[in-house]
Amino acid sequence: MGTWIMAGVTFREAARKKILWMAIAAGLAFLALFGTGLHYQMKDLAARGMNPILLKQIPGTMLMVGLYAIDLLTVVMTVLVSVDTLSGEIASGTIQAVATKPLPRWQIVLGKWLGFAAMMTAYLALLVGGINLITYAMARVTAHNVPQGFALMWLESVLLLSITFFFGTHYSTLTNGVLALGLVGLAFLGGWIEQIGAVTSTTSAVNVGIVASIIMPSEALWRRAANSMQSPLASVLNFSPFSSASLPSSTMVVYAGVYAAVALFFAIRSFSRRDL
Amino acid sequence: MMQAGESASTTAGQIAAQPAADLAIATRGLRKVFDGKVAVRSLTLEVPRGEIFGFLGPNGAGKSTSLKMLLGLVAPTRGQATVLGHPAGDVGTRRKIGFLPEHFRFYDWLTSAELLRLHGRLYGMSHASLRQKVPELLDLVGLAEHAGKRLRDFSKGMLQRIGLAQALLNDPELIFLDEPTSGLDPAGRRLVRDIIKAQRQRGATVLLNSHLLSEVEITCDRVAFIKHGEVIETRDLNSLLEGQTTVLVRASNLTPEMAAGVEKWASSVALQDHQLTLAVPSREALPEVLRYLISRGAEIYEFTPQRLSLEERFLQIVGSEGGL
Numbered sequence: 070m071g072t073w074i075m076a077g078v079t080f081r082e083a084a085r086k087k088i089l090w091m092a093i094a095a096g097l098a099f100l101a102l103f104g105t106g107l108h109y110q111m112k113d114l115a116a117r118g119m120n121p122i123l124l125k126q127i128p129g130t131m132l133m134v135g136l137y138a139i140d141l142l143t144v145v146m147t148v149l150v151s152v153d154t155l156s157g158e159i160a161s162g163t164i165q166a167v168a169t170k171p172l173p174r175w176q177i178v179l180g181k182w183l184g185f186a187a188m189m190t191a192y193l194a195l196l197v198g199g200i201n202l203i204t205y206a207m208a209r210v211t212a213h214n215v216p217q218g219f220a221l222m223w224l225e226s227v228l229l230l231s232i233t234f235f236f237g238t239h240y241s242t243l244t245n246g247v248l249a250l251g252l253v254g255l256a257f258l259g260g261w262i263e264q265i266g267a268v269t270s271t272t273s274a275v276n277v278g279i280v281a282s283i284i285m286p287s288e289a290l291w292r293r294a295a296n297s298m299q300s301p302l303a304s305v306l307n308f309s310p311f312s313s314a315s316l317p318s319s320t321m322v323v324y325a326g327v328y329a330a331v332a333l334f335f336a337i338r339s340f341s342r343r344d345l
Numbered sequence: 346m347m348q349a350g351e352s353a354s355t356t357a358g359q360i361a362a363q364p365a366a367d368l369a370i371a372t373r374g375l376r377k378v379f380d381g382k383v384a385v386r387s388l389t390l391e392v393p394r395g396e397i398f399g400f401l402g403p404n405g406a407g408k409s410t411s412l413k414m415l416l417g418l419v420a421p422t423r424g425q426a427t428v429l430g431h432p433a434g435d436v437g438t439r440r441k442i443g444f445l446p447e448h449f450r451f452y453d454w455l456t457s458a459e460l461l462r463l464h465g466r467l468y469g470m471s472h473a474s475l476r477q478k479v480p481e482l483l484d485l486v487g488l489a490e491h492a493g494k495r496l497r498d499f500s501k502g503m504l505q506r507i508g509l510a511q512a513l514l515n516d517p518e519l520i521f522l523d524e525p526t527s528g529l530d531p532a533g534r535r536l537v538r539d540i541i542k543a544q545r546q547r548g549a550t551v552l553l554n555s556h557l558l559s560e561v562e563i564t565c566d567r568v569a570f571i572k573h574g575e576v577i578e579t580r581d582l583n584s585l586l587e588g589q590t591t592v593l594v595r596a597s598n599l600t601p602e603m604a605a606g607v608e609k610w611a612s613s614v615a616l617q618d619h620q621l622t623l624a625v626p627s628r629e630a631l632p633e634v635l636r637y638l639i640s641r642g643a644e645i646y647e648f649t650p651q652r653l654s655l656e657e658r659f660l661q662i663v664g665s666e667g668g669l
């Protein structure tokens with residue numbers, strides 16, 4: 070019961086503080102920009118009388134770029150909306166009146182987590198659904214395997230949420246944000262090093278990337294997501310954030326899931342044990 | 346439909362009488378060390394049910410930390426504490442506890458009515474009972490007009506009031522109030538006093554942290570003086586017969602002879618115009634003093650035993666170092 074009340078409060082807080090609406094507005098602005106760009110691109114290609122295969126290939130590539138932006142946006146948004154929820158309430162003391170109510174502390178953490186997870190799920194669904202609708206409407210193109218790609222991007226968001234929660238029970242809001250986004254940056258860089266290494270067959274560079282993915286598997290999840298969403302033809306073509314020059318193994322996906330669960334578990338544990 | 350008996354018990358919020366030996370709070374050697382800094386050295390305390398108990402002590406004495414240990418917010422480094430017969434921090438027991446934190450802060454994006462409803466839900470109260478309870482409490486703390494106002498627009502005193510209402514939502518058996526009058530205007534202080542009085546009548550136990558000696562003097566049955574996280578002394582403020590008392594007498598025709606006459610009961614006597622102040626070692630002497638003065642023809646307008654001077658004792662205990 071306490072879990073649901075806390076989840077509800079979390080959702081209401083985001084709505085009331087306008088965080089939710091700003092995030093949605095940013096997402097819609099992004100979609101509008103994407104739609105406009107695609108519109109002019111399609112108009113230009115049609116005017117030039119493009120070959121029909123390329124006519125599908127170009128919006129397809131644009132869709133992947135858009136999805137990559139959505140992925141980054143969602144990850145950053147996940148950290149931003151949840152970064153203050155535990156550390157901030159501990160620092161300000163608002164947690165004291167809640168933690169003395171008859172609900173175990175794990176319900177406070179889990180409830181908040183569920184609230185944010187629901188919010189980010191809706192956000193991601195809006196953006197991924199929206200961009201696919203746009204490309205479909207304008208160019209009859211959608212991502213290859215949307216549900217699988219969505220699930221992987223969702224896992225990435227949930228992973229970041231759990232990590233932010235974990236840091237939130239230990240550090241101040243600012244430190245928490247720096248650590249969480251720092252890890253995202255590390256994974257991002259590691260992902261690129263891994264791909265460049267794969268293209269140039271530099272094994273040690275690939276290994277550096279793999280180690281980065283073990284420390285923080287977020288970018289690995291994106292590359293799996295990109296691989297399942299792009300057209301099979303495009304995946305062999307180029308070297309890009311969505312290329313499968315070095316595709317993370319499916320074990321990495323399981324690892325990321327376990328990582329998220331363990332981070333949440335330890336967040337709950339340390340919140341339950343600490344002084345408030 | 347509500348049964349007659351049921352409505353009576355809800356409105357009164359009465360707490361069933363407990364056996365006398367039943368303690369609301371019992372601690373033994375409770376200790377808290379924060380990163381090598383001792384906040385509470387060793388707290389040993391027994392508070393019977395139904396008592397209004399005051400914690401007095403200088404800043405940093407460990408009052409708030411003690412409360413937090415009893416509430417389960419802070420884990421003791423050592424020692425034991427039982428609250429309402431269960432280990433401190435027991436989740437189920439919290440259903441019967443109300444708490445006003447020292448710096449009452451809550452989600453300031455909620456309105457006061459929403460805040461109370463949320464807290465009520467966290468207590469496990471039904472929507473139906475909250476529909477009745479929330480307006481009642483808002484009215485009690487004088488915020489009925491501000492039910493729909495967001496807490497971010499509240500003044501400090503108003504926040505304190507809503508915090509107080511929040512601590513009473515569940516008709517608690519035990520209420521922890523950490524400096525409840527901080528930030529309140531005189532009417533607000535009066536309100537706190539009245540609320541505490543009403544809680545006593547319900548049979549609730551109240552643990553009050555305060556710096557305001559006059560307030561503690563008026564509201565509490567017993568006080569503990571705390572310094573460096575240790576109880577230096579506890580005092581019963583209700584006993585009529587024990588201990589030294591100062592009496593203030595106001596009469597129109599006091600004479601030096603009368604002042605000399607009461608000296609046999611008093612340890613000190615001071616006469617100034619129409620005012621006689623005398624300290625008696627025991628309150629038992631008071632009726633005799635009064636009889637004596639009347640028999641000598643004093644026209645008495647006022648004869649007021651002052652409560653034990655907490656302030657003097659407080660300053661003695663705090664000492665010159667100021668306790669910090």
Ligand SMILES: Nc1ncnc2c1ncn2[C@@H]1O[C@H](COP(=O)(O)OP(=O)(O)OP(=O)(O)O)[C@@H](O)[C@H]1O
Nearest residue numbers: 379382383384402403404405406407408409410411
């Ligand atoms: N979370 C904490 N971390 C470190 N030290 C703490 C913490 N909480 C309290 N202290 C220290 O413990 C001591 C007791 O603090 P506490 O708040 O219990 O005092 P208090 O009696 O309530 O004081 P006041 O009258 O000012 O409210 C202080 O020296 C304080 O600095």
Ligand SMILES: [Mg+2]
Nearest residue numbers: 408409410447
């Ligand atoms: Mg205090």
